[in-house]
Structure formats: structure tokens, C-alpha cells
Amino acid sequence: MRKNKWFRIVVIVIVIVATGSVLIYSTLSDNLEKLTNEPIHDVELSEIPDGSYVGEYSVFPVHVKVEVLMKDHEISDIVILEHDHGKGADAEAITDTILEQQSLDVDAVSGATYSSLVIIKAVEDALIH
Template identity: 50%
Template structure:
């Protein structure tokens, strides 16, 4: 009985150690992604080069993932639909969409308390507008 108990304890200890190690690796990777996000700036896009239409864009930095649909009419951003926003505590960042539409620019302040999600949303919008620019320049 003692030998069986030792084996069970050893297996349980190994499984717990493996789970803790895996969790640490995943969390460290996500934190590194978020730290790298701090240095990425969204670039404003020249709307005069974009034809009327609706353009899709996305951006992903674990644990945040965003997909948007951006509508441009008369060289102005008239609508942004948030198709997907997987986030941690960054739901508040979704209000940045209204700021972008009002400013007709990506140069808006991040939402306090949701900086990472704000940046990823802006980068997804930039992606959509960049695709639009490339499409119109072909």
C-alpha cells in the first residue's frame, strides 16, 4: 500500500508541476506580446486615397483579437462595426470607435484602463484602411 501511495503522490506532483509550468509559459508569452504592443503605434491613413466602400480588417495580439468592418464615404469614415473583440478587461475600449469616427482619424487617445484593447482596435481599423488603400492603388 505504501508503494502505491508513493506512486500516486509522485504522479500527482508531476501533473501539478506540469500544469504550473505550462501556465507560467503561457502567461509569460501573453505578457511579452502585450509589452511589445506598447511600442507599436497606429499610423493615420490618407482617406483621400480611399474610395467609397466597406473594408474589413483585423489585428491579434494574444490575448486580444479584433475584427472590424470600416465604411468610408466621400473620403470620411462613416461607420465602424466591431465584428469581434476577444479581450481580457478591455471591453471599455470599444468606445474608441466613436472617437475615430468623430475625429475621422486614427490619432485618438486610448481609453483609460483599456489601453491594450484600444491599440488593437486602432490597429485593426488601420489594417482595414490599409487594405482599402492597396486595393484602390492597383
Template identity: 50%
Template sequence: MKASSKARRGILPKLLAGAGIVFAVLLGIIFIVMLTQKPEKMEISNMDISSVSDGTYVGRADNGFVKAAVSVEVSDGKLKSITILEHDTLLGRPGEKIIDDIVEQQSLEVDAVSSATYSSDTIRKAVENALKKGE
């Protein structure tokens, strides 16, 4: 009995070490894949907001890594508000601040939020797609 108990105690650390190695390898593969993938390049056109009819429009954009859906309210030829309905991203939540710049400057030609370029661009594209529905 004592011999089998010792054998079991010797197997458990080996199993845990093996599982740890497998986990580390899988994590490394995921990391390498993430580093080598590039999001889709988004072309964002500035829009003449004064030509957009009054209303609330929903737009979506997806660059492969980041997805965004926004609701855009236009009144009297001006952007009144932008609401983020959906923003699926890994680390780009700070990119959501760009909606304040778009409304303030009444333009899609605003600088991306530092360290959140992909999120910023995806949100800007979603706004563009929403505004196109009101042309």
C-alpha cells in the same frame, strides 16, 4: 470483502489528491507561460481619412494574443461607422469601446482603453488596415 472495500476507499482520496496536484502544476505552467509571453508590438499610423474613397472596408490585425476584424464605413471623407466583426481576446472586451473614440475624433490617434491596451491597439490596427484598402 471488508478489507478490499476499505482499500478501495483509501485509494480514491489518493487518486483525487494526485489528480489535483497534476492539475495545479499544469495550471501553474500555463500561468508562467502566459506571463512570460509578450504580444507583437503594433505600429499604428494615423491616416488621412479624407483621402480614403467612399465605401466599406474590412481590416484585420493579430498581435499574437488578440485578433480583430472590423468593417469600416467611409463617406464624404469621414469615418461614418466601425463595426467589430471579430475580437478574439482573453480579457480585453472593454477595448471595443475604442471604436467610438476613433469615429468621434476621426483619427486613429486616440488613447487606448485603460486595462485593454492590447485589444485597443489591435482594433486600431485593424481599422488602419481597412482604411488602407480605400486609399
């Protein structure tokens, strides 16, 4: 009788963990699909005065806050102030690509697509607002 009780408990725990995993995966998949389908507006840099601009963007489980520095109508620096990223730390390299190309129309960092897109959207937020 005792073995039967422990077996039931183990089965219940497995079902709960499996259900939770499916829900989390589904949420992440939905968020990534929405994120990849959301347009990124390439900002007209010639219209942005020199200065410091802060922007942020969040899509579960990633949150990014950046400071974008403008000088002579070019992005002179992007400072990541916050990046809650899970495994997406490599995405931070995308700021170098944005600086080099002076554009938000850049490819995501391979293996860190989710965080890359959130960083781009945070930079966009800084420059649009």
C-alpha cells in the same frame, strides 16, 4: 506508500500548471510589448474614397475584424464584425473615440489596452489596404 504516490501526482500537476502559467504570461507580455511598440499609422482620410473597407488584426489571444465605412473623406462608422477578446470587451468603445477624433491616434481604453490596440490596428488595416 499510497500517500506518497498521490503527493507526487499532486506535485507534478502543480509544476505543470505553474510552468504553463509562466509560459502563457510570458507570451502575453511579449505580445503586448510588441503591440505597444508597433507604430500605428494615422491614415490620410482625404485620400480614401467613399466605401466600405474590411480589416483585421490578430495578436494572441485577441482577434478583431472590422468594417470601416467612409463617407465624404471621413470615417462614418466602424462595425466590429468579430472580436475574440477574452476580458477586453470594454475596448470596443474605442471605435467611438476614433469616430469622434477622425484619427487612429487615440488613447487605449483603460483596462483593455491589449484589445484596444488590436482594434486600432484592424481599423488601420482596413484603411491601408
